[in-house]
Amino acid sequence: MGAEMKVYTLEEVSQHSDRKDCWLVIDGKVYDVTKFLEDHPGGDEVLLSSTGKDATGDFDDVGHSTSARAMMDEYYVGDFDKAFVPAKTAKYTPPKQPDYNPDKTPDFIIRLLQFLVPLLILGLAFVVRAYTKSSTA
Incomplete structure (x- = not known):
């Protein structure tokens, strides 16, 4: 990559949150997954529900394979503004459900x-x- 990649803010990424234009933030990187929506094994709704926020936790919780992680390079468009990347110290506790x-x-x-x-x-x-x-x- 000869050119320097753009750095996106959460506001910029959240503008790309529908089936025709879908961006995700995973591990501080921004991915345009629009072309992948139909091919995603979990369905497009899973990806669409993760737009407009840092989807790293959602991505890690599923336990994607190394080949899935390698595919991500194809959809990489830039970096996420590090000032908006949340610390990974908070542990998620799911709500109690019946x-x-x-x-x-x-x-x-x-x-x-x-x-x-x-x-x-x-x-x-x-x-x-x-x-x-x-x-x-």
């Missing part, structure tokens, strides 16, 4: 059914046993 319940059944109904169904089966077994005893006698 356990996943795919059918959205309230927890108390599930617990009630877990108690009542075995009782119904046991009661039915006694009724069938009593009926068969009375019919054979």
Whole structure:
């Protein structure tokens, strides 16, 4: 690279935040990933959601391969203004979320059914046993 690369501010990068013009900041470097949106294995929404901020944490959390990291050079457009690069000392703590319940059944109904169904089966077994005893006698 003979020419010196441009240094971009967060304001400049955040102006490139849609499907037709998408830039990301990863490890203090700015990447124009517009041409890569359709080919991204995680989908274009993942990349679009990381625009307008430092996407280093999002990128690192996924655990990209060395080949994915090597591909980044193709999309490099310049450096990010170091004054805006956040320190990596803050640790991200995800918000507490309820356990996943795919059918959205309230927890108390599930617990009630877990108690009542075995009782119904046991009661039915006694009724069938009593009926068969009375019919054979």
